[in-house]
Amino acid sequence: MPPKGKQFGKRNRPPRIRVPNQERALFTVDASRFIGIIQRLSLTGGSAILAKGPIPPGTTGEMSLSTVFGKVTAHIEFLHAGADGVPLAQAFRFVAMDDTSTQRFEAAAKQMENAGFSDVEEKEDSLGDLAASSLSKLRDSIRRLSGALSTGRSAGAKH
Numbered sequence: 001m002p003p004k005g006k007q008f009g010k011r012n013r014p015p016r017i018r019v020p021n022q023e024r025a026l027f028t029v030d031a032s033r034f035i036g037i038i039q040r041l042s043l044t045g046g047s048a049i050l051a052k053g054p055i056p057p058g059t060t061g062e063m064s065l066s067t068v069f070g071k072v073t074a075h076i077e078f079l080h081a082g083a084d085g086v087p088l089a090q091a092f093r094f095v096a097m098d099d100t101s102t103q104r105f106e107a108a109a110k111q112m113e114n115a116g117f118s119d120v121e122e123k124e125d126s127l128g129d130l131a132a133s134s135l136s137k138l139r140d141s142i143r144r145l146s147g148a149l150s151t152g153r154s155a156g157a158k159h
Contacts, residue, residue, distance in 0.1 A: 015118040016042045017109055027052075027076075029061035038065065040084055040119075041109060045076070045093035047083035054081040054090055063092070067108035072101040 019038040025048060027036050036048035055061070055078040065072045079091035097105065112118070 015113055016040045016046075017112045018117045018119065019046075019112070020117060023065070025063050025065040027061055027063050029055060029059060029078075036063075039086065039089050041112075043094075043106065043109060045079070045091065047086075047089045047091045049086070049088045050090055057081075060095065065105075067104055068111070069104040069107045070100075072105045072108070073098070074101060074105070 017040060019041055023038045025036050025038050027034055027048070027050065032052070034050060034052040036050040039047045039049060057079055059078045061076055061078065063074050063076050065074075074097040075095040076092040077095050079093060081087070081090045083089040083091035
């Protein structure tokens with residue numbers, strides 16, 4: 001969870017993680033409990049496809065999610081439906097999470113991010129790094145093309 005008072009705008013949005021293996025979470029709204037399949041998560045919320053269907057935006061509830069680090073429980077607020085371009089997916093944000101759940105959730109999110117499920121791509125450190133990478137790709141392409149031309153000439157000379 002971000003420290004209180006810290007707001008994430010579009011530019012500083014935390015990485016979103018594509019959740020693998022159709023992980024399920026238990027959602028509770030009022031006294032009603034239902035399952036949702038988590039689509040994406042971030043340190044501030046996520047999206048899920050809910051078995052009950054869309055929940056009115058602004059509705060609060062609770063989410064329980066099992067991770068390899070233990071059970072995570074959070075108070076959430078449901079946001080808009082159609083999250084991530086999936087009509088049945090509904091966005092939610094974390095309102096509150098106890099310290100133990102926060103530690104477990106952050107550890108699980110970091111593990112999924114390190115496993116390559118994050119939507120953040122590594123950025124080149126500088127213009128020089130970008131240029132060096134581009135030149136390296138160009139050099140490799142020229143070598144492959146040159147090798148293909150050489151092979152074609154050698155095959156043609158044998159006939």
